[in-house]
Amino acid sequence: MADRTFAIAGVILASGMSQRMGTAKQFLPYKGMPLLEHAIRKLLPLPFAQIFAVVGKQHQARLAEIPIDDPRFRWVLNERNHEGQSAALQCAAECGKDCAGIMVFLADQPLLLPDTIRRVYDTAVEQLARGGERFVVQPAYADVRGHPVFFARGLLASFAMLEGDEGGKRVIKQAAAHHVIPVDDAGVLFDIDTPEDYQRLLQMSAGVAKGGEGE
Template sequence: MTGLVILAAGQSSRLGQPKQNLLYKGKTLLQHALVAATGSGCQPIVLVLGAHTAAIEPGIEGHAIQVIHNADWPEGMASSIRAGIIQLQQNPEVDSALMMLCDQPFANAQLLTSLLNKRQETGKGIIACTYNGTAGVPVLFDRQYFTELLSLKGHEGAKKLLARYADDTTLVDFAHGGVDIDTMEDYEGLVG
Protein backbone atom coordinates (compact mmCIF):
# COMPACT_ATOMS: atom_id res chain seq x y z
CA MET A 1 0.00 0.00 0.00
CA THR A 2 1.29 3.45 -0.91
CA GLY A 3 0.66 6.31 1.47
CA LEU A 4 0.71 9.87 0.23
CA VAL A 5 2.12 12.95 1.96
CA ILE A 6 1.13 16.46 0.91
CA LEU A 7 3.75 18.93 2.11
CA ALA A 8 1.90 22.17 2.88
CA ALA A 9 3.51 23.54 6.05
CA GLY A 10 5.57 26.36 4.59
CA GLN A 11 5.17 30.04 5.38
CA SER A 12 5.00 31.24 1.74
CA SER A 13 7.35 34.07 2.76
CA ARG A 14 8.17 35.13 -0.81
CA LEU A 15 4.47 35.32 -1.65
CA GLY A 16 3.39 37.20 1.47
CA GLN A 17 0.24 35.10 2.01
CA PRO A 18 -0.57 31.38 2.31
CA LYS A 19 -0.07 29.93 -1.17
CA GLN A 20 -2.23 26.97 -0.11
CA ASN A 21 -5.28 29.27 -0.30
CA LEU A 22 -4.62 30.85 -3.70
CA LEU A 23 -7.46 30.21 -6.15
CA TYR A 24 -6.95 28.48 -9.47
CA LYS A 25 -9.89 27.38 -11.62
CA GLY A 26 -12.35 27.68 -8.74
CA LYS A 27 -10.35 25.74 -6.15
CA THR A 28 -7.47 26.59 -3.89
CA LEU A 29 -4.05 25.19 -4.75
CA LEU A 30 -4.34 22.91 -1.73
CA GLN A 31 -7.77 21.69 -2.85
CA HIS A 32 -6.28 20.80 -6.24
CA ALA A 33 -3.61 18.76 -4.45
CA LEU A 34 -6.25 17.05 -2.31
CA VAL A 35 -8.32 16.13 -5.38
CA ALA A 36 -5.23 14.68 -7.05
CA ALA A 37 -4.24 12.77 -3.91
CA THR A 38 -7.67 11.26 -3.30
CA GLY A 39 -7.99 10.35 -6.97
CA SER A 40 -4.68 8.49 -6.94
CA GLY A 41 -5.90 5.56 -4.85
CA CYS A 42 -3.15 6.07 -2.27
CA GLN A 43 -4.01 5.38 1.36
CA PRO A 44 -3.60 6.89 3.83
CA ILE A 45 -3.31 10.50 2.72
CA VAL A 46 -1.42 12.69 5.16
CA LEU A 47 -1.55 16.48 4.94
CA VAL A 48 1.29 18.21 6.77
CA LEU A 49 0.42 21.74 7.88
CA GLY A 50 2.48 24.23 9.86
CA ALA A 51 2.44 27.97 9.21
CA HIS A 52 -1.00 29.54 8.68
CA THR A 53 -2.82 26.38 9.84
CA ALA A 54 -5.85 28.31 11.11
CA ALA A 55 -6.26 30.04 7.74
CA ILE A 56 -5.82 26.83 5.75
CA GLU A 57 -7.82 24.21 7.66
CA PRO A 58 -11.32 25.49 6.80
CA GLY A 59 -10.61 24.79 3.11
CA ILE A 60 -9.90 21.09 3.60
CA GLU A 61 -13.19 19.93 5.08
CA GLY A 62 -14.84 16.99 3.39
CA HIS A 63 -11.65 15.18 2.39
CA ALA A 64 -10.78 11.75 3.81
CA ILE A 65 -7.31 12.67 4.98
CA GLN A 66 -5.17 12.70 8.09
CA VAL A 67 -4.05 16.21 9.04
CA ILE A 68 -0.92 16.57 11.12
CA HIS A 69 0.56 19.76 12.47
CA ASN A 70 4.30 20.16 12.11
CA ALA A 71 5.38 22.40 14.97
CA ASP A 72 8.92 22.33 13.57
CA TRP A 73 7.94 23.85 10.21
CA PRO A 74 10.35 26.84 10.61
CA GLU A 75 13.23 24.35 10.26
CA GLY A 76 12.30 23.78 6.62
CA MET A 77 10.94 21.12 4.33
CA ALA A 78 12.89 18.28 5.95
CA SER A 79 10.82 18.60 9.13
CA SER A 80 7.59 18.14 7.15
CA ILE A 81 8.98 15.14 5.29
CA ARG A 82 9.91 13.60 8.64
CA ALA A 83 6.46 14.32 10.10
CA GLY A 84 4.73 12.70 7.13
CA ILE A 85 6.93 9.62 7.13
CA ILE A 86 6.53 9.14 10.89
CA GLN A 87 2.76 9.22 10.40
CA LEU A 88 2.87 6.70 7.53
CA GLN A 89 5.17 4.34 9.45
CA GLN A 90 2.41 3.82 12.00
CA ASN A 91 0.59 1.72 9.40
CA PRO A 92 2.54 -1.52 8.83
CA GLU A 93 0.76 -2.05 5.50
CA VAL A 94 2.34 1.07 3.99
CA ASP A 95 5.27 -0.10 1.86
CA SER A 96 5.95 3.17 0.04
CA ALA A 97 5.34 6.90 0.28
CA LEU A 98 4.40 9.29 -2.49
CA MET A 99 5.29 12.90 -1.66
CA MET A 100 3.84 15.94 -3.34
CA LEU A 101 3.71 19.68 -2.82
CA CYS A 102 0.62 21.86 -2.60
CA ASP A 103 1.86 24.42 -5.13
CA GLN A 104 2.18 22.36 -8.33
CA PRO A 105 -1.28 22.90 -9.82
CA PHE A 106 -0.69 20.49 -12.71
CA ALA A 107 0.11 17.51 -10.46
CA ASN A 108 -3.11 15.59 -11.01
CA ALA A 109 -4.38 12.11 -10.14
CA GLN A 110 -3.31 10.78 -13.54
CA LEU A 111 0.29 11.84 -12.90
CA LEU A 112 0.30 10.30 -9.42
CA THR A 113 -1.16 7.06 -10.79
CA SER A 114 1.56 6.99 -13.46
CA LEU A 115 4.18 7.02 -10.68
CA LEU A 116 2.46 4.07 -9.01
CA ASN A 117 2.26 2.21 -12.31
CA LYS A 118 5.93 2.88 -13.09
CA ARG A 119 6.86 1.34 -9.73
CA GLN A 120 4.91 -1.79 -10.64
CA GLU A 121 6.50 -1.95 -14.10
CA THR A 122 10.10 -1.39 -13.03
CA GLY A 123 10.34 -2.57 -9.43
CA LYS A 124 12.51 0.48 -8.71
CA GLY A 125 12.57 1.91 -5.19
CA ILE A 126 12.38 5.58 -6.20
CA ILE A 127 10.07 6.97 -8.88
CA ALA A 128 10.53 10.69 -9.50
CA CYS A 129 9.10 13.23 -11.89
CA THR A 130 11.36 14.90 -14.42
CA TYR A 131 10.93 18.44 -15.74
CA ASN A 132 13.12 21.37 -16.74
CA GLY A 133 16.22 19.17 -16.78
CA THR A 134 15.86 18.01 -13.20
CA ALA A 135 14.15 15.30 -11.17
CA GLY A 136 11.84 16.04 -8.28
CA VAL A 137 8.37 15.98 -6.81
CA PRO A 138 6.00 14.34 -6.92
CA VAL A 139 8.24 11.43 -5.97
CA LEU A 140 7.62 7.94 -4.65
CA PHE A 141 9.96 6.23 -2.17
CA ASP A 142 9.93 2.58 -1.18
CA ARG A 143 9.81 1.94 2.57
CA GLN A 144 13.50 0.95 2.51
CA TYR A 145 14.27 4.68 2.15
CA PHE A 146 12.15 5.85 5.09
CA THR A 147 15.11 5.84 7.51
CA GLU A 148 17.06 8.16 5.24
CA LEU A 149 14.06 10.42 4.74
CA LEU A 150 13.81 10.66 8.53
CA SER A 151 17.45 11.80 8.69
CA LEU A 152 16.91 14.85 6.44
CA LYS A 153 17.58 18.21 8.10
CA GLY A 154 16.75 21.86 7.50
CA HIS A 155 15.65 23.09 4.11
CA GLU A 156 16.86 20.06 2.21
CA GLY A 157 14.32 18.02 0.41
CA ALA A 158 14.79 14.44 -0.69
CA LYS A 159 16.55 15.26 -3.97
CA LYS A 160 19.93 14.08 -2.68
CA LEU A 161 18.49 10.57 -2.37
CA LEU A 162 17.69 10.61 -6.09
CA ALA A 163 21.36 11.24 -6.86
CA ARG A 164 22.68 8.82 -4.24
CA TYR A 165 20.45 5.99 -5.44
CA ALA A 166 20.37 6.76 -9.16
CA ASP A 167 20.56 3.05 -9.99
CA ASP A 168 17.30 2.46 -8.07
CA THR A 169 15.56 5.54 -9.50
CA THR A 170 13.40 5.82 -12.58
CA LEU A 171 11.69 8.91 -13.97
CA VAL A 172 8.25 9.90 -15.22
CA ASP A 173 7.87 12.94 -17.48
CA PHE A 174 5.87 15.78 -15.94
CA ALA A 175 5.65 18.42 -18.65
CA HIS A 176 4.33 21.18 -16.38
CA GLY A 177 6.28 20.18 -13.27
CA GLY A 178 8.27 23.38 -13.31
CA VAL A 179 5.12 25.40 -12.69
CA ASP A 180 5.05 26.04 -8.97
CA ILE A 181 3.89 29.08 -7.07
CA ASP A 182 6.47 30.85 -4.93
CA THR A 183 5.90 34.52 -5.80
CA MET A 184 3.01 36.72 -6.88
CA GLU A 185 4.57 36.81 -10.37
CA ASP A 186 4.37 33.00 -10.48
CA TYR A 187 0.71 33.16 -9.51
CA GLU A 188 -0.11 35.89 -11.99
CA GLY A 189 1.57 33.82 -14.69
CA LEU A 190 -0.63 30.86 -13.76
CA VAL A 191 -3.95 32.65 -13.71
CA GLY A 192 -3.17 35.32 -16.33
Protein backbone atom coordinates in the same frame (compact mmCIF):
# COMPACT_ATOMS: atom_id res chain seq x y z
CA MET B 1 -2.58 -1.76 8.57
CA ALA B 2 -2.39 -5.54 8.26
CA ASP B 3 -0.92 -5.87 4.74
CA ARG B 4 1.40 -3.09 3.66
CA THR B 5 2.97 -4.90 0.67
CA PHE B 6 1.52 -2.49 -1.90
CA ALA B 7 0.03 0.12 0.43
CA ILE B 8 1.20 3.58 -0.59
CA ALA B 9 0.64 6.80 1.34
CA GLY B 10 0.16 10.01 -0.60
CA VAL B 11 1.67 12.93 1.33
CA ILE B 12 1.23 16.59 0.39
CA LEU B 13 3.79 19.02 1.80
CA ALA B 14 1.90 22.18 2.75
CA SER B 15 3.55 23.48 5.90
CA GLY B 16 5.85 26.06 4.32
CA MET B 17 6.02 29.63 5.59
CA SER B 18 5.44 31.15 2.09
CA GLN B 19 7.98 33.88 2.79
CA ARG B 20 8.54 34.82 -0.86
CA MET B 21 4.80 34.93 -1.51
CA GLY B 22 4.04 37.11 1.52
CA THR B 23 0.82 35.20 2.27
CA ALA B 24 -0.17 31.56 2.77
CA LYS B 25 0.10 30.34 -0.83
CA GLN B 26 -1.58 27.05 0.07
CA PHE B 27 -4.87 28.94 0.38
CA LEU B 28 -4.61 31.14 -2.69
CA PRO B 29 -7.73 30.69 -4.86
CA TYR B 30 -7.53 28.92 -8.19
CA LYS B 31 -10.57 27.85 -10.19
CA GLY B 32 -12.89 28.19 -7.23
CA MET B 33 -10.86 26.47 -4.52
CA PRO B 34 -7.57 26.85 -2.61
CA LEU B 35 -4.41 25.51 -4.21
CA LEU B 36 -4.06 22.97 -1.41
CA GLU B 37 -7.54 21.60 -2.07
CA HIS B 38 -6.62 21.10 -5.72
CA ALA B 39 -3.58 19.10 -4.60
CA ILE B 40 -5.62 16.92 -2.24
CA ARG B 41 -8.40 16.23 -4.72
CA LYS B 42 -5.92 15.09 -7.37
CA LEU B 43 -5.02 12.18 -5.08
CA LEU B 44 -8.53 11.01 -4.20
CA PRO B 45 -9.24 9.02 -7.40
CA LEU B 46 -6.15 6.83 -6.89
CA PRO B 47 -6.03 3.80 -4.58
CA PHE B 48 -3.75 5.34 -1.97
CA ALA B 49 -4.03 3.50 1.34
CA GLN B 50 -3.74 6.81 3.20
CA ILE B 51 -3.62 10.46 2.18
CA PHE B 52 -2.00 13.14 4.36
CA ALA B 53 -1.61 16.89 4.09
CA VAL B 54 1.24 18.19 6.25
CA VAL B 55 0.42 21.73 7.41
CA GLY B 56 1.98 24.28 9.73
CA LYS B 57 0.70 25.69 12.99
CA GLN B 58 -0.20 28.93 11.25
CA HIS B 59 -2.64 27.09 8.98
CA GLN B 60 -4.77 25.38 11.64
CA ALA B 61 -7.45 28.07 11.73
CA ARG B 62 -8.04 27.75 7.98
CA LEU B 63 -8.36 24.00 7.55
CA ALA B 64 -12.16 24.21 7.67
CA GLU B 65 -11.96 26.00 4.30
CA ILE B 66 -11.02 22.67 2.74
CA PRO B 67 -13.69 20.03 3.42
CA ILE B 68 -12.46 16.59 2.38
CA ASP B 69 -14.91 13.74 2.82
CA ASP B 70 -12.69 10.70 2.40
CA PRO B 71 -11.88 8.25 5.22
CA ARG B 72 -8.30 7.90 3.97
CA PHE B 73 -7.53 11.60 4.43
CA ARG B 74 -5.96 13.18 7.49
CA TRP B 75 -4.35 16.52 8.38
CA VAL B 76 -0.90 16.27 9.97
CA LEU B 77 0.54 19.17 11.95
CA ASN B 78 4.22 19.95 11.45
CA GLU B 79 5.17 21.57 14.75
CA ARG B 80 8.67 22.32 13.43
CA ASN B 81 7.74 23.96 10.14
CA HIS B 82 9.89 26.98 11.03
CA GLU B 83 12.93 24.70 10.60
CA GLY B 84 12.41 24.33 6.85
CA GLN B 85 11.59 21.62 4.34
CA SER B 86 13.52 18.92 6.17
CA ALA B 87 10.97 18.94 9.01
CA ALA B 88 8.10 18.56 6.54
CA LEU B 89 9.81 15.61 4.86
CA GLN B 90 10.43 13.99 8.23
CA CYS B 91 6.71 14.31 8.95
CA ALA B 92 6.04 12.72 5.56
CA ALA B 93 8.32 9.78 6.38
CA GLU B 94 6.52 9.29 9.68
CA CYS B 95 3.18 9.27 7.84
CA GLY B 96 4.37 6.34 5.75
CA LYS B 97 5.73 4.15 8.53
CA ASP B 98 2.91 1.60 8.10
CA CYS B 99 3.06 1.59 4.30
CA ALA B 100 5.30 0.23 1.56
CA GLY B 101 6.36 3.79 0.73
CA ILE B 102 5.28 7.38 0.33
CA MET B 103 4.52 9.48 -2.72
CA VAL B 104 5.45 13.07 -1.93
CA PHE B 105 3.56 15.95 -3.53
CA LEU B 106 3.89 19.73 -3.29
CA ALA B 107 0.83 21.80 -2.40
CA ASP B 108 1.53 24.44 -5.05
CA GLN B 109 1.55 22.45 -8.30
CA PRO B 110 -2.02 22.77 -9.63
CA LEU B 111 -1.03 22.05 -13.24
CA LEU B 112 0.18 18.53 -12.45
CA LEU B 113 -1.69 16.10 -14.71
CA PRO B 114 -3.63 13.11 -13.30
CA ASP B 115 -1.93 10.81 -15.81
CA THR B 116 1.47 11.72 -14.39
CA ILE B 117 0.34 10.84 -10.87
CA ARG B 118 -1.04 7.53 -12.13
CA ARG B 119 2.18 6.65 -13.98
CA VAL B 120 4.38 7.30 -10.93
CA TYR B 121 1.96 5.33 -8.76
CA ASP B 122 1.77 2.37 -11.16
CA THR B 123 5.55 2.24 -11.56
CA ALA B 124 5.97 2.22 -7.78
CA VAL B 125 3.53 -0.70 -7.47
CA GLU B 126 5.34 -2.59 -10.24
CA GLN B 127 8.67 -2.18 -8.45
CA LEU B 128 7.17 -3.17 -5.10
CA ALA B 129 5.82 -6.33 -6.75
CA ARG B 130 9.40 -7.14 -7.76
CA GLY B 131 10.52 -6.89 -4.15
CA GLY B 132 12.07 -3.42 -4.24
CA GLU B 133 12.50 -1.73 -0.86
CA ARG B 134 15.07 1.03 -1.48
CA PHE B 135 14.02 2.70 -4.71
CA VAL B 136 12.72 6.04 -5.95
CA VAL B 137 10.28 6.83 -8.76
CA GLN B 138 10.28 10.35 -10.20
CA PRO B 139 8.79 12.06 -13.27
CA ALA B 140 10.89 14.22 -15.57
CA TYR B 141 9.84 16.87 -18.06
CA ALA B 142 12.40 17.87 -20.74
CA ASP B 143 15.02 15.87 -18.80
CA VAL B 144 14.40 17.85 -15.59
CA ARG B 145 13.16 15.82 -12.63
CA GLY B 146 10.18 17.04 -10.64
CA HIS B 147 7.32 15.97 -8.36
CA PRO B 148 5.64 13.83 -7.18
CA VAL B 149 8.41 11.55 -5.93
CA PHE B 150 7.89 8.03 -4.58
CA PHE B 151 10.20 6.75 -1.83
CA ALA B 152 10.08 3.07 -0.91
CA ARG B 153 9.94 2.24 2.79
CA GLY B 154 13.59 1.17 2.97
CA LEU B 155 14.55 4.83 2.47
CA LEU B 156 12.20 6.41 4.99
CA ALA B 157 14.62 6.22 7.94
CA SER B 158 17.12 8.25 5.91
CA PHE B 159 14.94 11.36 6.12
CA ALA B 160 16.11 11.75 9.72
CA MET B 161 19.51 12.96 8.49
CA LEU B 162 18.07 16.00 6.70
CA GLU B 163 18.52 19.45 8.22
CA GLY B 164 17.14 22.96 7.76
CA ASP B 165 15.62 23.73 4.37
CA GLU B 166 17.18 20.67 2.78
CA GLY B 167 15.04 18.71 0.33
CA GLY B 168 15.10 15.00 -0.45
CA LYS B 169 18.13 14.85 -2.79
CA ARG B 170 20.39 13.20 -0.21
CA VAL B 171 17.78 10.51 0.37
CA ILE B 172 17.39 9.96 -3.38
CA LYS B 173 21.16 9.42 -3.65
CA GLN B 174 20.87 6.55 -1.18
CA ALA B 175 18.36 4.68 -3.36
CA ALA B 176 19.39 1.34 -4.79
CA ALA B 177 17.43 2.24 -7.94
CA HIS B 178 16.12 5.52 -9.32
CA HIS B 179 13.34 5.09 -11.87
CA VAL B 180 12.84 8.28 -13.91
CA ILE B 181 9.68 8.49 -16.00
CA PRO B 182 9.71 10.93 -18.96
CA VAL B 183 6.37 12.79 -19.06
CA ASP B 184 4.84 15.42 -21.30
CA ASP B 185 3.74 17.42 -18.27
CA ALA B 186 5.35 20.76 -17.39
CA GLY B 187 3.25 20.69 -14.23
CA VAL B 188 5.85 18.45 -12.55
CA LEU B 189 8.16 21.47 -12.49
CA PHE B 190 5.84 24.47 -12.23
CA ASP B 191 5.27 25.56 -8.64
CA ILE B 192 4.14 28.82 -7.11
CA ASP B 193 6.64 30.57 -4.87
CA THR B 194 6.19 34.26 -5.70
CA PRO B 195 3.35 36.67 -6.58
CA GLU B 196 4.71 36.62 -10.14
CA ASP B 197 4.32 32.82 -10.29
CA TYR B 198 0.73 33.13 -9.11
CA GLN B 199 -0.10 35.80 -11.66
CA ARG B 200 1.42 33.62 -14.37
CA LEU B 201 -0.83 30.74 -13.27
CA LEU B 202 -3.91 32.96 -13.43
CA GLN B 203 -2.92 34.28 -16.84
CA MET B 204 -2.43 30.74 -18.17
CA SER B 205 -5.80 29.75 -16.78
CA ALA B 206 -7.47 32.76 -18.39
CA GLY B 207 -5.81 31.92 -21.70
CA VAL B 208 -7.14 28.37 -21.60
CA ALA B 209 -10.63 29.62 -20.77
CA LYS B 210 -10.59 32.02 -23.72
CA GLY B 211 -9.50 29.17 -25.93
CA GLY B 212 -12.58 27.20 -24.95
CA GLU B 213 -10.72 24.39 -23.23
CA GLY B 214 -11.61 22.96 -19.85
CA GLU B 215 -9.42 21.46 -17.15
